[in-house]
Amino acid sequence: MSGKNIGLLLCGLLGIVFLLPVCFLAAGSLMGRREVEECLAPILWEGSEGYAQWRLFPQYPTLRSYVQLLLDSPGFFVMFWNSVKLALGVLAGQMLLGIPAAWGFARYEFPGKRLLFTIYMLLMMLPFQVRMLSDYLLLDGLGLLDSLWGIILPAACSTFPVFLLYRFFCGIPEALLEAARLDGAGEIALLFYFGLPLGSPGIISVLVLGFLEYWNLIEQPLAFLKDQSLWPLALFLPEIGVKEAGIAFVASVIALLPAALAFWAGQDYLEQGIIASATKE
Amino acid sequence: MKYRRKTQWTGLLWILPSLLGVGVFIFFPFLDVVRRSFIGAVTGDFVGLANYRSLFTNRAFLLAVRNTLRFLGICIPLLLGLSLLPALLLDRQRKRGQLVKSLFLFPMAVPVASVVLLWRTLFHSQGILNGCLSRVSLAGRDWMNTGGAFWVLVLCYLWRNLGYDMVLWLAGLAGIPDSLYEAAKVDGAGKWVLxxxxxxxxxLPSFFTISVLSLLNAFKVFREAYLVAGSYPHESMYLLQHLFNNWYRDLALDKMAAGAVVSAVVIFGLSLCLKRLWD
Incomplete structure (x- = not known):
């Protein structure tokens, strides 16, 4: 066995350790209420002795917690749909605004382009905390506090998709577009017949990266949504608390599923997106 | 053959919808905050730099800045180093590396809210981690309520971001032409020399971009910090983001405005460095 193979093996082991938290959750979701409470007793009840423990394989696997959550908690579905609406709303908006903008930046020359693009890039770097006050004042002024639109609209205007799509659209050879123009193709046709198909890896990576980000959105809803019936899953989960641990594990797993699915289906594009957002070409 | 593109106003038309959105929802509101940072919260008069002066004498602000710098100073080098190792091993491995890469990248997809419960059970004073430690007769500690909280946060950050940085390192490694290695090998260079x-x-160029991006990503660790420990975590993990959140709850508009402008200036500076690397 060469050194490289041993290294690879160690890497794989470390990678499995990285996956352990998810296995923990899955195991917890398959335990009955009693088994969870037994494992976590020292945390659940003040003054009890000893330490919490965990099993990667439940002794008495059961789907009871799933049934309980899915059948008996209508609130959970509301939150789930809120999350879906938020994520899909933001992504749709980003596509609608971002694709034309990136196309314009990538394929045309106009005065002030460099300056505008630099401003876009700087704005994309601002973390939410810096934008918190300005978002609040704006949403307050527009009457959009306590509404899903108040979260969706600012996020749909995020400049990150424009930046990422720009990188992909720049890769389309100009000669191709010039030839189509000579054949009489209109400017809008160029986007539909060349931009969208050839830039589709970019579009998919924006969707995958965006979905992982907005499915996970916490700061904005926390700050701007007082009405709990509008909350996304990500805010609801920590509220469940350790006392109802059985349900909390199931809810965590269900919240994880769509993101895991997006990751599994889009990993290649995810990597392309990460690389395109960081390197020059 | 390179085509010279003539100036086309149609380009601006493509951008117009996005431009309007960015202007209304991001750019002008931010300018308004810059204006507010020079205005007293109560009176509404122009107060010059007074808000900034009170910011830099504010105990909570200084604590948060110190913690944030300490956090970045420890996390970024650790992350860069730890992600480079697997990247070096996985470089030029094609198929076999893919699975390992997926394992490292996956935490990025795990919603923060899903793992909150786990962090709580893991790092509780009678939690699973201390249970394991006691079994090998090591003394545990109350992680979340001591200086240990800071290290829990570091761990969360590394767990979530290692794969991201590794992918970037791998892209950098793939960009080094094979011919360079071949030529050096012909000259008899050993592994370490290579x-x-x-x-x-x-x-080196990858190093700079990855550092800046990791720095900017570090702001997202607040999600974990907040969900696990709430608005007032242990002092050692009280970061700028907690401070902003608490200001927001108290509607301390003047401090928030000044704080936002100071943070934005620092971030803009970093981003411009990054842009120079790209151009």
Whole structure:
């Protein structure tokens, strides 16, 4: 066995350790209420002795917690749909605004382009905390506090998709577009017949990266949504608390599923997106 | 053949919808905050730099800045180093590396809210981690309520971001032409020589971009910090983001405005460095 193979093996082991938290959750979701409470007793009840423990394989696997959550908690579905609406709303908006903008930046020359693009890039770097006050004042002024639109609209205007799509659209050879123009193709046709198909890896990576980000959105809803019936899953989960641990594990797993699915289906594009957002070409 | 593109106003038309959105929802509101940072919260008069002066004498602000700098100073080098190792091993491995890469990248997809419960059970004073430690007769500690909280946060950050940085390192490594290695091997260079004189120097541009991006990503660790420990966590993990959140709850508009402008200036500075690397 060469050194490289041993290294690879160690890497794989470390990678499995990285996956352990998810296995923990899955195991917890398959335990009955009693088994969870037994494992976590020292945390659940003040003054009890000893330490919490965990099993990667439940002794008495059961789907009871799933049934309980899915059948008996209508609130959970509301939150789930809120999350879906938020994520899909933001992504749709980003596509609608971002694709034309990136196309314009990538394929045309106009005065002030460099300056505008630099401003876009700087704005994309601002973390939410810096934008918190300005978002609040704006949403307050527009009457959009306590509404899903108040979260969706600012996020749909995020400049990150424009930046990422720009990188992909720049890769389309100009000669191709010039030839189509000579054949009489209109400017809008160029986007539909060349931009969208050839830039589709970019579009998919924006969707995958965006979905992982907005499915996970916490700061904005926390700050701007007082009405709990509008909350996304990500805010609801920590509220469940350790006392109802059985349900909390199931809810965590269900919240994880769509993101895991997006990751599994889009990993290649995810990597392309990460690389395109960081390197020059 | 390179085509010279003539100036086309149609380009601006493509951008117009996005421009309007960005203007209304991001750009002008931010300018308004810059204006507010020079205005007293109560009176509404122009107060010059008074808000900034009170910011830099504010105990909570200084604590948060110190903690944030300490956090970045520890996390970024650790992350860069730890992600480079697997990247070096996975470089030029094609198929076999893919699975390992997926394992490292996956935490990025795990919603923060899903793991909150786990962090709580893991790092509780009678939690699973202390249970394991006691079994090998090591003394545990109350992680979340001591200086240990800071290290829990570091761990969360590394767990979530290692794969991201690894992918970037791998892209950098893939960009080093094979011919360089071949030529050096012909000249009889050993493994370490190759690493020191070819791999490392050629990774330098990647190094800078990855550092800046990791820095910017570090702001998202607040999600974990907040969900696990709430608005008032242990002092050692009280970061700028907690401070902003608490200001927001108290509607301390003047401090928030000044704080936002100071943070934005620092971030803009970093981003411009990054842009120079790209251009």
């Amino acid at each position: 690493f020191w004189y070819i791999t490392l120097p050629n990774l």
